[in-house]
Amino acid sequence: MRRVALCIIGGGLTGLAAAYRAASKYGVSTLLLEAGERVGGLLLSEFVEEYLFDVGGSHILFSKSEKRLRSLLRHLRRVGWFVHRRVTRIYLRGGFVKYPFEVGLADLPPETRARVLKGMIAAARERAKPSNFLEWIYAVFGEGMAEEYLIPYNRKLWKTPLEEITLEWVGGRVPNPPLDDIIKAAVGETVEAYTHQLVFMYPKKGGIEALARGVAADAEESGAEILTSAPVERVEHLGNRLRVEYGGGEIECDRVVYTAPLTAAPKIIDDLSSESRALLSRLKSVPLAVVGIGARVRPPFIHWVYFPGEETVFHRLAVLSRYSAYNAPRGGASFIAEVSFRSVDELRGVSDDAIVRKVVEGMEYVGLIKASDVEVASVWRWEHAYPVYDVARSEALKRVIPELKGLGIVPAGRFGAWEYLNMDAVYSRGTEAADEALVHVDRRTADEGR
Ligand SMILES: Cc1cc2nc3c(=O)[nH]c(=O)nc-3n(C[C@H](O)[C@H](O)[C@H](O)COP(=O)(O)OP(=O)(O)OC[C@H]3O[C@@H](n4cnc5c(N)ncnc54)[C@H](O)[C@@H]3O)c2cc1C
Known part of the structure; x- marks a missing residue:
């Protein structure tokens, strides 16, 4: 042998x-x-007619380590890459708030801003010792930010009780900027957070594959x-x-x-x-459906948006033709929506038509497209997307x-x-x-x- x-x-x-x-x-x-x-x-990309989709979800290249980033980019020398400055939002209370949430406070109504700030200050004073992810959110960000954004978003993504998620998960992953920056952002100064991802790279051609x-x-x-x-x-x-x-x-x-x-x-x-x-x-892992939508619209000037609310079935929507113009035909935009499920049975039990319909309804609701703009739609299913x-x-x-x-x-x-x-x-x-x-x-x- x-x-x-x-x-x-x-x-x-x-x-x-x-x-x-x-x-x-x-x-x-x-x-x-x-x-x-x-x-x-997870890094596969596919054309549906002239629209290219990253079928394992929205993927961008970034790293806290320059050396690691260089190692990855070296393998892209044949196709080259674009360098982007992140333009991302959170859809909240009918509007688009700058991401991460804590530096987007100026986009929120004054009463919400005050609630978030009060919660953060109380949490900083209290210095609680959390023992799971849910308690950690309250302890680090305070009640306002926890209940306005972090808890609904994480429940929607993880489809798992947040108190079952251990603290091993949180280290370094959830943006955690200093109180100082949050106060500046709340009074309208421009502040950035999660800065190692502020600039990201993406292959010029062929998608993330x-x-x-x-x-x-x-x-x-x-x-x-x-x-x-x-x-x-x-x-x-x-x-x-x-x-x-x-x-x-x-x-x-x-x-x-x-x-x-x-x-x-x-x-x-x-x-x-x-x-x-x-x-x-x-x-346990969280299963995911990635829904590609190719639409005859001008792509919005945004890379991706988080959706914590129930108005949309997806928790994140990316505009892939903003990552690379080669990802859509001239005059069109390629989007991918990510929809997580409680179980593999639930993922398999829903038809492509039903998921696409809900995604398009959500995109219409938030004003990104009209159903009549859609030229192609496709669904890819993943048994494992997020390890719990x-x-x-x-x-x-x-x-x-x-x-x-x-x-x-x-x-x-x-x-x-x-x-x-x-x-x-x-x-x-x-x-x-x-x-x-x-x-x-x-x-x-x-x-x-x-
Ligand atoms: C929705 C989503 C968005 C993401 N976005 C980003 C991002 O923006 N930036 C970033 O850096 N990372 C991102 N990631 C993370 C990134 O996708 C992963 O870190 C990476 O792709 C994992 O690679 P892997 O090889 O470990 O696993 P996988 O990609 O799962 O590869 C495992 C391989 O094993 C094969 N396989 C399975 N069983 C067998 C078998 N019996 N025999 C032979 N082969 C087998 C599978 O077919 C598969 O090809 C994202 C992940 C997800 C789910």
């Missing part, structure tokens, strides 16, 4: 980054197996082999190596990097203990990750390790997973496989 040093399960950005690292830095034989017809995972394609091309040029339509069905641990069965083929490898959803591991990985199987069955950080997750990861590593399988990625990660972070995690897997690899196998 053919043998390689490293097998990578899943060709989303994590798997592609691992393949690129293994081939370019270590020069070892590397095989990436992707279940889908194309690599990319151009990034996945770029990493795949660089991995292949460095010697990695990528197989698509190759779903991994079984991984068997054979002492110092692993046997991997995939869509009709099989291969032996020294190590595996696993980036498919962890919830699929019990089906795939023979040697997983019954304790780990039970823990993994309790992992609850107690079950902490317990499962504590046990399962070391067990998998003990079998020679390094889990990584948004659902491979059940971590709420952006592209810059999964790129790093993929790179680190290859480093970790290859620490133990015998160079001779590496050479045999090439």
Whole structure:
């Protein structure tokens, strides 16, 4: 049987980054197996007639780390990228408020502004010690901002009681600017927050999939082999190596990097203990429908909008033709709406027509388009979009990750390790997973496989 040093399960950005690292830095034989017809995972983009949609939701490139950002952008050198200054809003009480909310207070009526400020000052005085996400929102932002925006928005997105979400989730993710800035913003000064995302990048052509394609091309040029339509069905641990069965083929490898959803591991990985199987069955994620709308309108001068209220079925709407003019025909605009669901059954139980109708109704209601402007509409469904950080997750990861590593399988990625990660972070995690897997690899196998 053919043998390689490293097998990578899943060709989303994590798997592609691992393949690129293994081939370019270590020069070892590397095989990436992707279940889908194309690599990319959540980073796929598709044309419907002349409208291009990022079918895994709105994706922009940004990072707190210049170095990480440069690593990603290097893979876009074939298509180039646009640099944008964020223009984003929150739709609240019938108007558009600057994002993040706390620096958009001047856009709100004076009584709401006062309520938010009073709540923030009271929270700062009280210094409560929160023990879950809901309490954290109240403790950090105060009652006004919590109830006007953060709680309704997060309930709409997570479809999970916020008191079940642990504090592990919040660190660094929810904008948390100083009180000083909020007071300045409330009296009308221009203040920015969440500044590492204020400027973002986006591929000139091909949508966000151009990034996945770029990493795949660089991995292949460095010697990695990528197989698509190759779903991994079984991984068997054979002492110092692993046997991997995939869509009709099989291969032996020294190590595996696993980036498919962890919830699929019990089906795939023979040697997983019954304790780990039970823990993994309790992992929760939020399913998502991404609805692409191509309309014959001038695109509004906005990148994306958050919708905490019940007036719309979507919690976020992005204007993709503002990310790149190549994403829509001249005189048209491409939009994507994100609609989250309570369960996979609920996601599957609703027809495309019904979701599109509700999305178009919402867009009409907020004044972005008229139903008669719509030229194309399409729906893409994702079983896993947001990993839920609850107690079950902490317990499962504590046990399962070391067990998998003990079998020679390094889990990584948004659902491979059940971590709420952006592209810059999964790129790093993929790179680190290859480093970790290859620490133990015998160079001779590496050479045999090439
Ligand atoms: C709505 C939304 C918006 C986002 N916006 C941004 C953003 O603006 N900026 C940002 O930086 N990040 C954003 N992200 C995060 C980003 O999408 C992820 O960090 C990244 O795409 C995750 O990559 P991954 O490889 O870990 O997972 P995935 O993309 O899920 O890839 C996993 C791959 O494994 C494959 N697979 C599954 N089972 C098997 C099997 N048995 N055998 C072989 N292959 C298998 C799948 O087909 C898939 O290709 C967003 C995410 C979402 C959901």
